[in-house]
Amino acid sequence: MTPKPPMNDAAAEIARLKAKAKNLRRHMLSMIEGQGQGYIGQGLGIADILAALYFHELRYDPARPDWEDRDRFILSTGHYSIALWAALAEAGILPIDELSSYGADGSRLEMSALDSTPGVEVIGGSLGQGLGQGVGMALGLRLAKRGSRVFVELSDGELQEGATWEAAMAGSHFQLDSLVAIIDCNGIQADGPMVLAVEPVAEKWKAFGWDTQEIDGNDLAAILEALRVARATNRRPKAIVARTVPGRGVPLIEGKERAHFVRLERGEWDQSMRQLESAHD
Amino acid sequence: MIKPGQTVATGENEAASKRPTLDAPFGKALVEVGRRRTNVVGLTADLGKYTDIHPFRDAFPERYFNVGMAEQNLIAMAAGLARTGFIPFCTTYCVFATRRAYDFIAIACAHSRMNVKIIAGLPGLTTGYGATHQGIEDLALMRAIPNLTVVDPCDATEITQTTHAIADHDGPVYMRLLRGAVPVVFDPAAHRFVLGKGAPLRTGSDVGIVSTGLMTERALDAAAVLEKEGIHTAVLHIPTIKPFDQEAVCELASSVETLLTAENHVVTGGLGTAVADTLVAHRINTPLMKIGIPDRFIECGSTQYLQAKYGLLSDHLVATAKAQLGVTPAAPP
Numbered sequence: 001m002t003p004k005p006p007m008n009d010a011a012a013e014i015a016r017l018k019a020k021a022k023n024l025r026r027h028m029l030s031m032i033e034g035q036g037q038g039y040i041g042q043g044l045g046i047a048d049i050l051a052a053l054y055f056h057e058l059r060y061d062p063a064r065p066d067w068e069d070r071d072r073f074i075l076s077t078g079h080y081s082i083a084l085w086a087a088l089a090e091a092g093i094l095p096i097d098e099l100s101s102y103g104a105d106g107s108r109l110e111m112s113a114l115d116s117t118p119g120v121e122v123i124g125g126s127l128g129q130g131l132g133q134g135v136g137m138a139l140g141l142r143l144a145k146r147g148s149r150v151f152v153e154l155s156d157g158e159l160q161e162g163a164t165w166e167a168a169m170a171g172s173h174f175q176l177d178s179l180v181a182i183i184d185c186n187g188i189q190a191d192g193p194m195v196l197a198v199e200p201v202a203e204k205w206k207a208f209g210w211d212t213q214e215i216d217g218n219d220l221a222a223i224l225e226a227l228r229v230a231r232a233t234n235r236r237p238k239a240i241v242a243r244t245v246p247g248r249g250v251p252l253i254e255g256k257e258r259a260h261f262v263r264l265e266r267g268e269w270d271q272s273m274r275q276l277e278s279a280h281d
Numbered sequence: 282m283i284k285p286g287q288t289v290a291t292g293e294n295e296a297a298s299k300r301p302t303l304d305a306p307f308g309k310a311l312v313e314v315g316r317r318r319t320n321v322v323g324l325t326a327d328l329g330k331y332t333d334i335h336p337f338r339d340a341f342p343e344r345y346f347n348v349g350m351a352e353q354n355l356i357a358m359a360a361g362l363a364r365t366g367f368i369p370f371c372t373t374y375c376v377f378a379t380r381r382a383y384d385f386i387a388i389a390c391a392h393s394r395m396n397v398k399i400i401a402g403l404p405g406l407t408t409g410y411g412a413t414h415q416g417i418e419d420l421a422l423m424r425a426i427p428n429l430t431v432v433d434p435c436d437a438t439e440i441t442q443t444t445h446a447i448a449d450h451d452g453p454v455y456m457r458l459l460r461g462a463v464p465v466v467f468d469p470a471a472h473r474f475v476l477g478k479g480a481p482l483r484t485g486s487d488v489g490i491v492s493t494g495l496m497t498e499r500a501l502d503a504a505a506v507l508e509k510e511g512i513h514t515a516v517l518h519i520p521t522i523k524p525f526d527q528e529a530v531c532e533l534a535s536s537v538e539t540l541l542t543a544e545n546h547v548v549t550g551g552l553g554t555a556v557a558d559t560l561v562a563h564r565i566n567t568p569l570m571k572i573g574i575p576d577r578f579i580e581c582g583s584t585q586y587l588q589a590k591y592g593l594l595s596d597h598l599v600a601t602a603k604a605q606l607g608v609t610p611a612a613p614p
C-alpha cells in the first residue's frame with residue numbers, strides 16, 4: 001500500500017513526489033528512445049498528476065493489482081498509455097525493464113492501453129467512454145459498500161464527446177461523491193490546437209453539479225491540495241480542471257508546436273534527456 | 282379519415298397472435314432472477330415501463346437506476362457496474378442500443394467480456410412508429426461484434442427461460458425483447474431453452490423452415506397449413522443467433538428438399554445470412570429462400586398492416602414454401 005507521510009511535512013512530501021514525477025518522465029523518454037515517437041507530449045504533461053495519484057492519493061496494493069478494495073484509476077485517454085505504463089512500473093505493478101517494449105509488436109504495453117495488462121482498469125482510447133464507466137464503477141462500489149474511490153482522467157478534447165456530458169449528468173444525479181474527474185486541459189487535439197471551443201471548462205462542470213476546482217496541473221502543491229479538497233463526502237462528484245503543458249519538463253518537446261504525436265530525431269532525444277536531467281524540479 | 286377495417290399505428294396492437302398471452306414475462310422473470318442473484322441490477326434509459334422492467338423496479342427499487350435518455354451512458358455505466366461485480370440488465374429499444382451505443386457495446390462491454398445484459402425492445406416490425414423505432418438491422422450489427430451472445434426469443438415461455446439463462450451465463454448478451462402481452466407459443470413444461478442451441482420443433486422431409494424470434498410462431502402455423510396439403514414441413518427454431526448452432530442447420534438441410542429462413546429482421550446479415558454462410562461452409566447445396574424485411578427503411582403503420590405488407594405472416598411462408606417446391610408459381614416479392 002502507498003506509504004502515507006506525516007501530515008506536517010508537506011514540503012518533504014512535495015519534494016518526494018517531484019522526484020517521482022521526474023522518474024516517470026525519465027521512464028517515458030527511455031520508452032521512446034528506440035522508436036523516436038509516441039504520445040510523449042501528453043505523457044510528460046500529466047506526469048505530475050500521475051505522481052500525485054500513484055504515490056500519494058490512490059489506495060492500492062502493487063502485489064495484488066485486482067485487490068477488490070483498491071481505488072480505481074481510469075485513463076480515458078488510452079493513447080496516454082506511455083504515462084500509465086511509467087506510473088505502473090514505478091509503482092511496482094509492472095517490471096521496469098519491460099518498459100522498453102512500449103508499442104512493440106506483441107508487447108502488452110500497447111500504444112493504447114488494454115485492460116488485459118495488470119493495473120489497467122478499462123480500455124480507454126475510444127474517447128468519451130471513460131467517465132461513464134467511472135460513474136458505473138462508483139455506483140457499484142457504493143452499492144457493494146466498499147470504501148474505494150474512482151478517479152477518471154479525461155482530456156479537454158473528450159469534452160467534445162457528447163457521452164462525456166451524459167456521464168457528467170449521471171455522476172451528479174446519482175450523488176457519487178467518491179468519483180473524481182481530472183480533466184487534463186493541455187489545449188491540443190489530433191488536428192492541432194483545440195479545433196472546437198470547449199471553454200469555459202470549469203463553468204461547465206459546475207453547471208453540471210460537480211464540485212469543481214481549477215488548478216495548474218503541473219504544480220504538485222496545487223494538485224495535492226485539490227485532491228485533499230476532493231475527498232469531501234458531500235454527495236457531489238468532484239471535477240479537477242488541470243491546466244497542463246504538453247511536453248512539460250523537456251523544453252525541446254514543449255516547443256514542438258504543441259504536437260499531438262511527437263517524433264524525435266536521435267540527437268533531439270539525447271538533448272531531451274539532458275534537458276530533463278538538468279531541470280531543477 | 283379512418284376507413285372501415287383500416288388499422289392505425291397506436292403501438293397497442295403488437296401481438297398478431299391467436300394464442301394466449303402473458304404480461305411482461307421479462308420483468309417477471311427478472312424479479313425471480315433478482316431474488317436468487319442479489320448482484321443483479323436493472324438499468325434503463327427512460328423506457329422502464331415500455332421495456333417491461335417495471336416489475337423489477339417495484340421489487341428492488343434500490344437496485345434499479347434510470348439513467349435518462351442517454352444510451353451511450355447506459356451501456357458505459359453497465360460496464361462499470363459489471364467491473365465491480367454486478368450483473369446489469371439494461372433496457373432500451375433495439376434501435377437506440379445498437380445504432381447509438383454501438384461503440385460502447387463493442388469496446389466497453391464485448392471486448393473484455395463484461396457481464397452486461399442488453400435487453401432491447403421493439404425488434405423488427407413490432408412497432409408502427411416507423412424507421413426511428415423499428416430495429417430491423419440490429420441482429421446484423423450485434424452478430425458482427427466479437428464475444429457478444431445474441432438472442433431472439435420466440436414467446437413468453439422462452440423469454441422467461443432466456444432471462445434466467447443469460448443471467449447464469451458469464452458474458453455480454455444482447456437479447457431482443459417482446460413486451461407487454463406476449464403470446465405463449467411453447468408449453469413451459471415441455472420447452473427448454475438452451476443458450477447456443479437450436480430447437481427442432483417438428484420434422485418433415487419436404488420443406489425445412491429455420492426461424493427465430495416471433496417468426497417461429499408463424500413458421501409453426503405455416504407448417505400446420507402445409508402439412509394439411511401434404512407438404513411435410515420441419516421447423517428448426519434458432520433463438521441464439523450468436524453463437525450459431527451450425528450443426529442443427531446442417532442436419533436439417535441434409536434432410537429436406539428446400540430451406541426457408543424466417544426472421545423479423547432485414548434479410549441481410551441476420552438469420553438468413555447465418556444459415557447461408559453455414560451451407561456454404563459445409564458445401565451443402567439445399568436451395569434456400571430468405572424471408573424477412575427487405576433492404577429498405579419501413580414506413581409507419583399498424584403492425585398487422587406492416588407485417589402483412591412485408592411478408593412476415595404465416596400465409597407468406599406457406600406461399601413461399603409452395604413456390605420453392607414448384608407447387609405454385611413464384612410469389613410476388
